[in-house]
Amino acid sequence: MSAIKSDSTSAPVLVLNQNYQPLNICDIRRAVKLVGKGKAESVGETGNYVHTVDDIFDKPDVIRLVYMVRRPLQRRKMSRDEVFTRDNNSCQYCGANPRDMTIDHVNPRCKGGEFTWTNVVSACKACNHRKAGRTPQEAGMRLRNKPFEPRPNPYSFLKFESLKKTWLPFVPWLAPEANPSSGSFETAAVAGD
Numbered sequence: 001m002s003a004i005k006s007d008s009t010s011a012p013v014l015v016l017n018q019n020y021q022p023l024n025i026c027d028i029r030r031a032v033k034l035v036g037k038g039k040a041e042s043v044g045e046t047g048n049y050v051h052t053v054d055d056i057f058d059k060p061d062v063i064r065l066v067y068m069v070r071r072p073l074q075r076r077k078m079s080r081d082e083v084f085t086r087d088n089n090s091c092q093y094c095g096a097n098p099r100d101m102t103i104d105h106v107n108p109r110c111k112g113g114e115f116t117w118t119n120v121v122s123a124c125k126a127c128n129h130r131k132a133g134r135t136p137q138e139a140g141m142r143l144r145n146k147p148f149e150p151r152p153n154p155y156s157f158l159k160f161e162s163l164k165k166t167w168l169p170f171v172p173w174l175a176p177e178a179n180p181s182s183g184s185f186e187t188a189a190v191a192g193d
């Protein structure tokens with residue numbers, strides 16, 4: 001868990017779109033500038049969200065833009081870890097959750113299978129070894145889920161961020177108690193910091 005200095009100008013501030021959708025994170029300095037220029041307003045309910053950073057400025061935890069920003073969704077970058085996350089860290093053949101998960105090419109590489117969302121799955125070592133250079137049909141193994149490309153994640157910027165309590169009303173699905181058993185990327189990201 002990364003510590004946030006309460007008086008640091010680099011402390012993270014959650015930036016909301018005009019419609020309260022989380023957009024990104026900036027630092028205090030930029031947040032104060034945006035508010036000062038009338039481009040954003042400080043948001044909060046309890047009053048705890050404001051701390052004095054020095055004699056002049058209040059320190060917002062959350063700001064909301066006064067105008068709507070449109071941002072194209074970016075496709076998920078493919079990586080081993082993203083594949084494991086998509087598959088809930090479970091072997092797509094036997095359901096095991098080993099720490100040393102491997103990547104299996106459904107249509108094996110030796111037969112031209114590529115590293116694409118729809119052709120790779122998480123597999124435990126034993127299943128991967130057993131399947132070897134064969135298709136699931138050839139190996140007599142069944143996939144538990146059809147591999148798919150996950151939808152873009154508009155909140156990926158929150159992935160490695162320590163969430164502040166004051167942010168939770170705006171990202172309720174990331175609250176630790178919201179969905180403790182869920183293996184979703186959001187919960188995993190929060191637990192993993």
Ligand SMILES: [Zn+2]
Nearest residue numbers: 091094124127
């Ligand atoms: Zn397995």
